[in-house]
Amino acid sequence: MRLEGKVALVTGFGSGIGRSTAVIFAREGAKIIGLSRSGSSGEETARLVREAGSEALFVPTDIRKLGDVEAALAKGLEAFGRLDIAVNSAGVRVAGIATDLSEEDWDTALDTNLKGAFLVGRAAIPQMRLVGGGSIINISAASGFHGTKGRVAYSTSKGALNNFTEAMALDYAGENIRVNCICPGPTETPMMGTVTDEVRAAMSERVPMGAIPQPEDIAEAAVFLASDAAHFITGAILAVDGGSHLAPSVHGRHFESSTQTRTP
């Protein structure tokens, strides 16, 4: 098992990529501290982690709030005694051009997708120092590579998350704390929304590898970055998108899902 004896904090625990990451990390031997807001989905992921043969502590948490993040980590440390890995998967997709977005829309995107990773990283690093190192993995997006048409807040948050990753990687490299980033393309999770078979086929055709990634595909990359096999990798911005970031786009310089979602 690649993560035997490790403790991982995973945000976005209740759904999609966060849920898959928690379950696959559990199969690899990690104990999981899970952070998301909804009680029912968080408890369901915790059940799946236990079914996968490990232990989970779900702590309902709004990762935009410093107090929530610090309290959740304290509970996790009380339960499992150490922290080796943090995966920042919590995110929201906010669609719209600047003149259509409210201040609240903007704050929701930036606070969740960027500030949340800062708050978690800031809380996690002192604990990683205590165990001689660690691995932080930020889940960004294809939109982190270039501005994306029609998603100014989302792509701003993800572009900044990529720079945040690189700056953090440099700041903590000397302490054996690695900070990397995964940029998924459109991935089949609740965030992608419901798509018809026709839309799925059209989306798949535009992915050079011919299929839409599943959350497990992203989680497997996270296992690698969290594991000792990646011990010399820091500051990487890793596209896990079947080659989509290289493909021409109908929306902008690269392809994103054609579904439109807005946060409340």
Ligand SMILES: NC(=O)c1ccc[n+]([C@@H]2O[C@H](COP(=O)([O-])OP(=O)(O)OC[C@H]3O[C@@H](n4cnc5c(N)ncnc54)[C@H](OP(=O)(O)O)[C@@H]3O)[C@@H](O)[C@H]2O)c1
């Ligand atoms: N799916 C895609 O097509 C795609 C593509 C590129 C990048 N990504 C990125 O991948 C990451 C995971 O996305 P996903 O597809 O797994 O989405 P998802 O299925 O919608 O899951 C998002 C998770 O984030 C949690 N969350 C949202 N706001 C939060 C907050 N303020 N505090 C704590 N938790 C919060 C949600 O739980 P609660 O609402 O219960 O808190 C949920 O568990 C995101 O950062 C997303 O931007 C996804």
